[in-house]
Amino acid sequence: MKRIVSGVMLLALVAGAAPPPAAAGPQPPPLPAEHLTVAKVGPKSPHWVYVVDYAFNNEIDTRVYLFDGDTYRRIGQIDTGFSPGVNVSPDGKTVVVATTYFARGGHGTRTDVVEFNDTATLAKTGEIVIPPKHTQTLASLFTAAYSADGRFLYTPYLTPAASFGVLDPVRKTVLSEIDTAGCTLVFPWGVNRVSSICESGRLLTVTLDAQGHEATRNTSDPFFDPDKDPVFAQGVPLADGYAYISFLGEVHEVDLTHPKPVMRAPWPLVSGQEKGTWRPGGVQIGAVHQSLGKMFVPMHRGGEGSHKTGGSEIWVFDMKSHRRTARWPVDTKAAGEVVAVQVSQDAAPLLFAATEKADLLILDAQTGRVKHDEKKLGQTPQLLLNP
Amino acid sequence: MSAVAAISCAVAALVCQLAQASPAQDYMLHCMGCHGTQAQGVPGKVPPLANALSRFMRTPQGRNYVLRVPGAANSALSDRQLADVLNWLAVKFDASPAASNLAPFTSEEVSRLRHTPLVSVLAARSAVVRDLAATGPAPPAQY
């Protein structure tokens, strides 16, 4: 007995554990049986962020992660097919996904759908089958977008001819298809207007009737020069329209509150000396905290052709004075260059920044202090939503 | 690439305006990606220009259509460049003798018509093709 006891103690010591307190005493009570459940999403937090992972190495297997910016934990995932457009309904209850599926995984009959996912459960709740014309492109806020009252859902088609579908997300039907004469993407405004950017530098705006058919359309004068200084198609949502940032750092704000867009005078992100050297770049190239009136832009040093290079700094601008108020360096060695930014709209806002190393940085949006670097959140996260 | 001298012609026939390298290159850079190396288009997706463009050019209605389709109306090509590319295409990809006798597009005609893009391209195409078919060979209504 003594030999056995000392043998057990030796084994325990070797294993690094404390010797069992009562080799000679009673066993602890058995663990209770566990019950398999499905985790709940929990109450919505302003610090949630939906991270769209384009999963380039496995592009039929893209997904969206719902990540908690306070607890640094994944809450769950929405599967999003091939080359998706993702957005959230105005009431925050639905994540909409416009995507493509092939009948045999990577090949076979193509079916394009707009899928609806309940944000309270992250479960799919329905779909609309659309013509197999879904615009298959990189992550964008403007390949699936709602009207302001959630009654219409717009999704652009590209075959390569350009048009967009008007859908009824409640009845789950396709209402119409609107030819855009080559102009691309959907920038909704109000309850029944959709704008689209044209190759000529103009903005096409279509007004719909109550049934979702075209009532009128107008085309603006060119508001940027697509040859000399094109704007990123990834418009930055404003309280009254969108800001289109150019490759050389000019901000073209478009007021969409009127039936015809009103273009404000462009203002620069860069000084005369910086222009051409410091440039905005990435995929989601700007985010605005509406009540603080601050815009965040990932910036890098580079030349022509570097517009997809991620930021080595994040610059902060005051939207009223147009002045830069901060420059926050990014630890690109540790985290990578920033390709997407998004900011929460609450009073203690977080700035989310996805990098080309697939990190998600979480910063205090008022001080720039990095609170957390979530390593490898997906494969190629490129779009961030904070509804 | 050496510049190619334009051949001047007493008669402003279509073929005489083609002796420049740049329409071929403009086609390559601005149109060929979708319309194809032989201007053949993609069935169901991209209309052919071969044996089609020249037929549209026969009537004012057809010419109006050609200049207002998205690829022409919103193209980055200048009015002059667009006229040259279309004139080049009309002869290059149509073997019929009638093609070389068409009145070429002028940059004035292009600038007058291109800036009001068509709202519904397919509907406009059907109407134009129907009318053309009544007076000679017509481009396909569908593609």
Add this chain to the structure above:
Amino acid sequence: MQSFDRMFEKSARSLAKRTSRRSLLASLGQLLTGAALLPLLPIDRTARAQSPAAGAKPTADEQNCAYWKFCAIDGFLCACCGGTSTSCPPGTQTSPITWIGTCHNPGDGRDYIVSYNDCCGKVSCGDCFCNRNEGEKPMYRLSRNNDVNWCMANTESNYHCSVSVILGVAGE
């Protein structure tokens, strides 16, 4: 991307030194050269891409993102996926539509027009991802955009990899 740009500059210079003018011209195939008064004809290379010469092997350059021909490519280099820079891997289909750009060849100092077709019908190759964007424009200028899936018009529209096919010499 900064370090990549520096690496590219270095390798482009060394590439220029290593590649002989003769071998470059040999690989240009049926380009019209010399005193032609005719415009350069767009040559149908897509048909040839479906049936490359037996035993065609990709060069080391074709598997390198810094290769001058890849100046605005976005995707997986087909040369790493069973094809070459001018041939799609077996069992895939070429895209009939594409976008066409211009790249500078430091080896002979010329600008070449290149066609960035996609190869379609299989899942992502997943090897040799390369994204450069010289002269590339956002998707409203579709003929200069490398973001969209150029397999979109194929019956099998899944994206597998990208090629870069020289179409001709760019004019001044």
